[in-house]
Amino acid sequence: MYQPKDSSKSPRFSGPRTFMRLEHIRTTEDVDFVVAGVPFDTASSNRTGQRYGPQHIRDFSVLLRPYNPDQDINIFNYCSGVDYGDIDIIPGNIHRTYDNIVEQLDEILEKSVVPVLMGGDHSITLGHLRAFAKHYGPVALVHFDSHGDTWDNYFGEQYMHGTPFRRAVEDGLLDVDHSIQIGMRGPLYGPEDIQDARDLGFQVITMKEVRQLGYDEVMKQIHQRVGKRPVFVTYDIDFLDPAYAPGTGTPEVGGPTSYEGLEYIRGLDGLDIKGFDLVEVLPAYDSGQITAIAASSVIFEMISLIAMKKRAQKEE
Numbered sequence: 333m334y335q336p337k338d339s340s341k342s343p344r345f346s347g348p349r350t351f352m353r354l355e356h357i358r359t360t361e362d363v364d365f366v367v368a369g370v371p372f373d374t375a376s377s378n379r380t381g382q383r384y385g386p387q388h389i390r391d392f393s394v395l396l397r398p399y400n401p402d403q404d405i406n407i408f409n410y411c412s413g414v415d416y417g418d419i420d421i422i423p424g425n426i427h428r429t430y431d432n433i434v435e436q437l438d439e440i441l442e443k444s445v446v447p448v449l450m451g452g453d454h455s456i457t458l459g460h461l462r463a464f465a466k467h468y469g470p471v472a473l474v475h476f477d478s479h480g481d482t483w484d485n486y487f488g489e490q491y492m493h494g495t496p497f498r499r500a501v502e503d504g505l506l507d508v509d510h511s512i513q514i515g516m517r518g519p520l521y522g523p524e525d526i527q528d529a530r531d532l533g534f535q536v537i538t539m540k541e542v543r544q545l546g547y548d549e550v551m552k553q554i555h556q557r558v559g560k561r562p563v564f565v566t567y568d569i570d571f572l573d574p575a576y577a578p579g580t581g582t583p584e585v586g587g588p589t590s591y592e593g594l595e596y597i598r599g600l601d602g603l604d605i606k607g608f609d610l611v612e613v614l615p616a617y618d619s620g621q622i623t624a625i626a627a628s629s630v631i632f633e634m635i636s637l638i639a640m641k642k643r644a645q646k647e648e
Contacts, residue, residue, distance in 0.1 A: 334363055335408035336398060344394045349387065350415035351450075351631070352396045357414045360443040364411045365638050367448045367631070368440075369418035370609075372429050375455035375492045379581040385613035386418060386450040388579075389631065392624035400636045402598060407635055410642040416440070419449075426455060426491050433459030434466065441467040441607075446638050448631060451611030453581065454481055457566050458496040458505075460609055464564050465505040468606055472510035472561040473497070473534075474554060476596060477568040478517050478584040480529040480536065493581075493612075501532045508533035512557045514550065514596070515539050515571045518584035539586055547592070551599040563603050565634070567610045569627050577626045579618025590626045597633040601640055608634045 336353040350356045351367040360366070369386025376382060399406045407413075419436050422428040433456065440447050441463060449460060454477075464471050475481075479494065482501075486492040490499065497513075500506050513529060517539035520526070529536050535557050542550055570580040573587035588596070613627050 333408070333412045334414045335412065339394070339397070349390045349394065351390050351393045351628075353394050354413055354415040356417060358417055359414060360440055360445050362412055363414055363445055364642060365413040365446040365448055365635060366416035366440055367413065367450065368416040369450045370421060370433065370452040370456045371418055372421040372423070372426075372452045372456050374424050375426055376453040376581050377486055377492060377494060379614055379617065381614045381616045382451060382453045382581060382612055383423075384615045385452060385611075388613060388615040388618065388624050389450050389627045390415070392621050393628035393631070396628060396632050400632070403636050403640060405636060405639050405643060407639040410639040410646065411635070413635065429456070430459040430462065434463045437463035438466070446605070447607045448634055449607070449609035450631070451609060451613070453493040454566075454568055454611045455491060455493040455496055456611065457609055458491070458499050460607065461500045461505040461564060462503070464607060468562045470505060470507040471606065472507045472558045472563040473512070474558060474563055474565045474600065474603075475511070475513040476515055476566070476571040477513065478515055478539070478570045478587055479568070479582065480513055480516050480526065480534075482529040482532055482534070483525070497529070497534075498532065507561055510558050510561045511535070512537065512554055514554070515542060515587060517586050547595060547599070551596070554600070555602065558603055560604060562606045565600065565605055565608045567597070567608070567630055568612050569610060569623060570612055572626055577623040579614045579616070579623030580612045581614050590629070593626065594629060594633050597630055597637070601637055605637060605641075610634075
């Protein structure tokens with residue numbers, strides 16, 4: 333059983349920086365989940381530096397403790413996990429990076445281990461979805477973001493952080509009839525920037541609609557949309573209002589608070605989640621590690637869901 337160091341006995345400022353002080357072991361044996369970085373940012377369109385996101389998240393995450401009071405669970409009573417290190421990416425070459433992502437996630441998914449992935453810009457999620465579709469067939473997607481990322485191209489390039497979900501639909505990676513996007517907002521080039529996602533088959537709940545519907549109704553619609561399908565959860569940190577997550581490449585005002593951002597992950601309990609990613613953390617713009625606090629806490633809630641699923645299976 334792999335679990336974090338006990339910070340009441342070993343100071344948090346000691347030892348190498350791993351997520352939540354988990355053992356840094358590249359293994360899929362005797363683990364239920366792995367946390368891994370994907371430090372690729374070549375496909376970002378504005379600010380760059382998301383390649384440093386994984387180490388920035390890890391740096392703050394040493395403050396996390398194993399018991400989740402909001403979900404009333406001690407993760408490591410039910411789960412074993414490690415910090416797997418980083419996927420080997422190729423700076424400047426998105427296609428070879430995708431090949432590496434698929435190859436290295438294969439080793440994890442073959443053992444039915446749940447990957448929790450830290451970006452990197454949002455283009456990496458296309459690589460993640462290729463690996464998951466290879467193992468599970470087309471998966472449902474729950475997508476928290478301020479942008480739909482369904483453009484056809486950006487600067488004439490079809491593989492950017494604004495295009496991964498159009499490519500995923502075109503490549504047959506998604507069960508789009510069971511997929512949903514939440515939180516879209518901000519100035520656009522035109523109404524088609526939202527409508528295109530709906531035309532591709534996604535259910536889209538904009539941030540304005542989130543506020544009108546309320547949390548309970550949004551969560552109800554997510555569960556109804558996904559149903560019993562295997563699902564991948566992708567969380568762009570710019571889903572949060574920049575007051576709570578300033579360290580990101582394309583911030584949009586009018587988003588959820590950090591508390592609300594955590595609640596949306598907590599509310600996914602009961603879905604058949606096969607993997608997660610959190611993307612677009614950009615340390616250079618992160619005053620006081622505000623974004624790292626939020627990102628590491630969201631990932632903590634993701635891991636808590638894995639433990640809750642294990643607990644439910646044990647109690648059956």
